[in-house]
């Protein structure tokens with residue numbers, strides 16, 4: 001047994017030493033030490049800010065040795081971030097175009113987010129766009145109320161019946177509401193299909209897996225908690241009504257080829273194969289999140305291009321949910337126009353955070369322009385209060401990822417190429433300003 005395995009071990013040792021020398025050729029070994037300091041700092045912030053560390057699967061040795069102090073050590077943390085940024089900026093300046101320089105420069109932008117989040121956590125406020133630029137490396141475009149009115153008016157003729165337009169939308173959508181007793185059956189089928197479609201294009205680690213859990217009373221509809229070793233816990237919030245199309249959205253977004261695959265790719269390609277320890281920490285309020293949310297949302301149309309979402313709902317999910325398939329085409333037509341309304345959420349967050357919009361106005365925008373139910377709108381207000389400018393990562397992030405991939409030829413009529421470009425994007429350290437450079 002032992003002898004039989006000796007040759008592969010020898011070969012892999014040689015391969016590892018080759019790849020290590022390749023990796024370090026002309027590079028500065030300091031980067032690994034700075035990356036470890038970055039992780040230590042992130043985990044220390046997480047001692048105080050419980051939303052900061054979304055995932056960590058790196059070595060225990062980088063976890064803080066002391067418990068948190070009574071007061072938030074704002075200045076001390078800011079100073080640590082500034083010193084690290086200076087050291088990494090110097091490394092990035094030495095070799096801006098090679099792997100080392102790009103890795104250092106990515107860490108610098110992550111640390112800019114650390115600094116901003118430390119200030120936000122200390123109730124230090126800046127304008128919405130400045131916050132999102134520092135946290136997510138992006139500034140979302142501004143849209144007026146008239147823009148959303150115009151979009152909504154396109155729905156008038158598609159939503160017959162009596163009452164206001166949001167009411168007529170809810171009447172139509174209610175026919176596609178998954179009964180509580182069928183939620184698990186429908187989700188299992190949607191995730192199995194999203195996984196099958198992803199595995200047809202990507203070679204994921206053999207032990208990749210996820211656990212599905214149903215939870216209540218959360219400000220979000222679904223969440224992926226990445227546990228490391230290619231494992232995810234996917235939670236679905238069943239306190240909110242779940243319409244049929246959301247089963248595919250969430251299966252792709254939280255699972256395949258969204259967050260679960262994104263995290264597994266980063267873990268495999270960068271953390272395990274290259275030893276980049278910074279990847280084992282996923283700080284929620286950082287440029288990484290725009291790529292994560294943007295790719296997870298765009299991934300829905302990668303896995304289900306054209307009208308395949310509608311088709312799969314009609315053929316498989318609606319019958320599984322025990323729902324009538326009549327009117328599915330009209331419903332999906334409405335949904336495709338409604339998808340343009342996502343940016344109204346940014347305006348609500350922008351208005352609320354800058355005190356230019358009252359909560360009452362915010363709720364009106366969310367029901368009138370985002371077509372949320374009363375409960376959906378108040379849940380979304382909770383979301384904004386907790387996650388703030390994070391809201392841009394879903395809509396603007398999706399558009400940036402879409403443009404980045406499609407400008408390189410990854411369009412719906414070149415699906416194989418699109419899967420490849422998507423895989424490349426979710427397997428590297430990237431950020432919004434780099435996606436914009438491709439424009």
Ligand SMILES: [Zn+2]
Nearest residue numbers: 253259293296
């Ligand atoms: Zn997400």
